[in-house]
Each structure stands twice: as C-alpha cells, then as structure tokens.
Amino acid sequence: MAKKHILILTADTGHTSIAEAAKASLSEKYTVTIRNLSGNTFKLYSPFYRYFPQLFKIFHLLSQTKNTQKLIKAYIENEFRAPIELAIKKDKPDLVISTYYPFNLILDQLLDSYINFVTDPRTIHPLNLSPKAHNLVYDEVGAKICQKHHIDPEKIHVTGWWLRPQYGKTYSKAKVRQQLGIPKNELVFLIASGSEGTNWVMKIIPALLYPSKKVTAIFACGNNHNLYQTIETMKNVNQKIPATHNLTFYPLKFTHHLETYIQAADCVIGKAGPNLLFETIDTKTPFFAITHITGQEDGNLPLIKQKKLGFVEENIVKANKLLKRIIAKPQLLDRFTDSISKEAKHNRQATRKLTQLVDSILS
DSSP, X not given: OOOOEEEEEEOSSSTHHHHHHHHHHHTXXXXXXXXXXXXXXXXXXXXXXXXXXXXXXXXXXXXXXXXXXXXXXXXXXXXXXXXXXXXXXXXXXXXXXXXSTHXXXXXXXXXXXXXXXXXXXXXOOGXXXXXXXXXXXXXXXXXXXXXXXXXXXXXXXXXXXXXXXXXXXXXXXXXXXHHHTOOTTSEEEEEXXXXXXXXXXXXXXXXXXXXXXXXXXXXXXXXXXXXXXXXHHHHHHHHTOGGGTTEEEEEEOOOSOHHHHHHHOSEEEEEOOHHHHHHHHHTTOOEEEXXXXXXXXXXXXXXXXXXXXXXXXXXXXXXXXXXXXXXXXXXXXXXXHHHHHHXXXXXXXXXXXXXXXXXXXXX
C-alpha cells in the first residue's frame, strides 16, 4: 500500500527549519513534500530584520486593525493563492501542513482541515490562527491566546517547540571544536544574527575587545554579505595587532549546519527569535538575548527570564558589561544548566505529538 502524502507549505522566514523538523518526524510513515512559496513578502520584512528591528512594533500593531488586515488579506490573496492552488493540484496531498501564517487565509478557503504551526510562542498575531486548522502551539499560554480568539479547544494542541533531530543529538564539545579547528580550552561565543543577519548583534563587540582571557567569537552572519565582510575585516585587522591576540574572530556565512557551531559554543548571543532560541536550548547551551524584532518577538524576552534559559539585556552599555562579567567568570553560565535541560526535554516531545496528531487525522 502506498504511503499517504503530506504537503508542507513553508517560506524563507525562518520557518523552513520547522518544516524540516516536521518532515524528519513524519517521513518514516508518510511521503512528505516541502514546498517553499516565499513570494515577495520577505523582501518587505528583511529591512526590519537587518536594520530596524525596533521599528517593527509599529507595523505589528497596525496589522491588528481591521482596515490594515483588509489590505494584508488582499495582498496575500494576490501573492499566494495561485502558487498554493498549484501546489495542492500538483501534489494531491492527503494532508496539508502550514508553517507560514499568510498561507492560512488561502487554505481556510480551499480546505476543510489542515495543520497550522503557530510560529510565535507568546506574542501570537490573530492572523497566525485558523478556525479550520489544527493549531499547534508551544505551551499553555499559547493555548489560552487561541481560546481568547475563539478557536475551538479541540483544534488547539500544546506540543512544545518543533526541532530538527540534529540539534538534540548527543555530542562531545571537545570533538566538535577539534573538527572546527577551535582550541578546546578557550571560551567560545557564537554571535548569531539570524538567517537574514541583523546588524544589531555588532553592539556586543566592545566587550570582546581586549578580553582578560582567550576568547573565540564566531559571528554567524546569515545571508548578510555586508555583515560578513565587516567581521572579516575586523578579523584581519585584529590579527595584525599583538595586544588583541586574546581574541579570535571567526566570521561565518549562512550555513545549513549551524548546530555544529552552537555545540562548540559556551554561550549563544543574538536575536531572540524562537527557532534560534530553542535550537540553542536543544544543544544544552545558554542563550544571551541582546536584540529582538519588536512586536513580533516581545514575548520571547520574558519567556527566557521566566524559564531561566539565559540572560536578556538589550541596553548596549549593560549588555557589554554583562558579557565582560561572563568572560571574567564563565561559571555565571552554570546557573542555567538544570532549567535548560528541563526545557530541552519538554520540547523533544513536540515532533512525537505532531506524528500522533497526523496519525489520528489520517487513520
């Protein structure tokens, strides 16, 4: 008997990682196809991501008004209806999964039921929810938000966060560092700017200059070529100044294997996006949030504090002071060990719960 076919619709907004996590979980029992239908939407989002994350809150608030939502829905209809209809017609799936909320407005018209990943853990936009879909949320806070927006409780599923298996695998930090050519006894920070590469991670650089002990700073620049070139230049200049030899810059372009660099790090510093945050936690590594996209990611900062997953400090002066304290006393990171392990365990049930839901729908 042929396997039933699942179609996952995703986009270049960071949620391809969730689509890949879902596929990894479901592929043993089902035929799974991922269709990336990004369109032009991310081109509008990218400037906020890279240069003005603090301004996105204005758009986030406006997008919740009725008049703005009418404009958004008209844009989505024009941008995504044709490719979504084509994908469904071509693949003839037994079940559709959406990891990108604009698709839901079209899918609600085309399908009686599907699975919708609610891709923000706490700050959930009304457009991210569907009355027809099975809505998968991170935790009970998300479930209450769904109920507030009149989603049928039977259509709400608390799962944890959905992660690709390579992040949760057992590893040796010493072996990973050896593979990357990083000294095993140095303090290592991964400064992660997200898939598009936000320039705001550079505000932490002052704390890294002239460190009191040897430090390796890996800058994951995503798709931001200018950011990569800047860090590459700083690396070259740094190598020519003897007084700075306690610091090693390691510029990194976009990679499909970021988990390796997270595993090598003692702490990940970066933008508080949910995928990077929970991927970091899955490797049992502390997180230090120094920026976020306002509006959309506001809820992630108190979540980090509440669950003791790491530090949160966006003020440039205070963030640099805190990082200097961590460099002087790395034991400050140890306070998060137990709570990080607890969170990682919680999230590793997410893909299993997804598979169980799919089984129940398709049985």
